[in-house]
Amino acid sequence: xxxxxxGPAPIYELFKKYNIDPLDRLLKIAKExxxxxxxxxxxxxxxxxxxxxxxxxxxxxxxxxxxxxQENMALSYADKDFDVAVLELPxxxxxxxxxxxxxxxxxxxxxxxxxxxxxxxxxxxxxxxxQVGQAIxxxxxxxxxxxAYPIGxxxxxxxxxxxxxxxYMGCADKRIITxxxxxxxxxxxxxxxxxxxxxxxxxxxxxxxxxxxxxxxxIDKKAGCDKLHVEPDDIDSAIxxxxxxxxxxxxxxxxxxxxxxE
Numbered sequence: 001x002x003x004x005x006x007g008p009a010p011i012y013e014l015f016k017k018y019n020i021d022p023l024d025r026l027l028k029i030a031k032e033x034x035x036x037x038x039x040x041x042x043x044x045x046x047x048x049x050x051x052x053x054x055x056x057x058x059x060x061x062x063x064x065x066x067x068x069x070q071e072n073m074a075l076s077y078a079d080k081d082f083d084v085a086v087l088e089l090p091x092x093x094x095x096x097x098x099x100x101x102x103x104x105x106x107x108x109x110x111x112x113x114x115x116x117x118x119x120x121x122x123x124x125x126x127x128x129x130x131q132v133g134q135a136i137x138x139x140x141x142x143x144x145x146x147x148a149y150p151i152g153x154x155x156x157x158x159x160x161x162x163x164x165x166x167x168y169m170g171c172a173d174k175r176i177i178t179x180x181x182x183x184x185x186x187x188x189x190x191x192x193x194x195x196x197x198x199x200x201x202x203x204x205x206x207x208x209x210x211x212x213x214x215x216x217x218x219i220d221k222k223a224g225c226d227k228l229h230v231e232p233d234d235i236d237s238a239i240x241x242x243x244x245x246x247x248x249x250x251x252x253x254x255x256x257x258x259x260x261x262e
Contacts, residue, residue: 002102003045003063003203011201015066020073027077027084037083039139040074041132043067044090044125047150048217055211063203071148078146085139086148087132090219093238094129095245100258107169107246110162116175117162120184120210124161125152125219128238131230138228149228152219154235164236168243181214 007014023040030038045064049057058065071086078084095101110117127135135151143149156164162176188206195202221230248254 001203002043003061004102004105005063006195006200006202008199009201010062011203012062012066015063015203016069019066020070023070024073027074031077031082036081037140037143038074038077038085039136039143040070040084040086041136042071042074042086042088042148044088044150044152044217044219046071046086046148047088047219048212052212055208057212060205060208061203062201066203075146075148080145083143084146085143087135087139088148088150088224089132089135090125090127090152090217092127092129092132093235093242095241096129098256100249100256101242101246103165103242104246104249106165107243108250110165110169110171110174111250116177117166118177118179119158119162120181120214121158121178122212122214123155123157123159123216123218125155125217126161126235127151127153127225127230128233128235130233130238131225134230135225135228138230142228149224150219151224151228151230153221153225153230153232155216155218157216161239164239165243168240169247181210184213185210 001015001018005011005014027038043064045057045061046067049064049068058068071088074084074086091102131153132151135149139149159176159178163172166172166174166176185207188210192202192206224230245254245256249256
């Protein structure tokens with residue numbers, strides 16, 4: 001389950017149930033069965049929780065806390081006979097057959113904005129589906145002991161990324177207006193009030209998350225990708241694959257499965 005999941009407070013318990021406890025059981029079984037090398041698909045939020053300590057990300061964001069706890073638990077299994085690699089994965093572009101893309105919400109939002117796309121400042125690192133496959137294979141082949149690898153290959157500002165998204169949505173000429181952090185915060189305050197009214201909690205404290213959303217969350221490929229022999233790929237084309245599938249999902253042309261069978 002990723003950070004978009006909402007549920008009864010405390011939401012951390014849901015992340016623990018689905019993201020930590022099953023992995024704990026699997027690692028124990030794997031070790032007992034003689035497995036020697038393990039690669040785990042984690043989150044780049046774990047990397048930034050360690051890098052941006054002044055933001056206290058594990059205090060404010062249940063999802064990020066759960067990912068750090070997941071990572072620490074997994075690495076505790078590593079020894080000289082059991083190699084454990086945690087891939088701290090960022091946003092991934094490309095498609096998995098039958099799987100709902102993460103970016104449906106973005107395409108839907110852009111469609112709803114007439115005249116211009118409003119989005120905060122900042123940016124993110126990203127990889128393609130193919131590069132994730134290479135990172136997993138590289139982790140199995142090259143990792144020794146217990147290590148976390150921050151995975152990021154292409155760094156784009158939100159404005160740069162949205163320009164590519166617009167191109168594949170058929171609205172390349174649509175303006176992109178960068179909104180200040182205070183304006184983003186106003187919008188998410190309303191969201192959090194609605195969550196509180198319903199008695200639910202999200203994986204991220206969205207008001208506190210504004211500091212991250214409006215920052216350049218970039219990762220140098222030397223930090224992890226180069227170590228795992230991840231090769232260059234066509235990120236523009238991968239973004240296009242994601243956006244085309246999002247459009248098909250929204251237009252009812254594709255049936256896909258999301259998290260928890262949504």
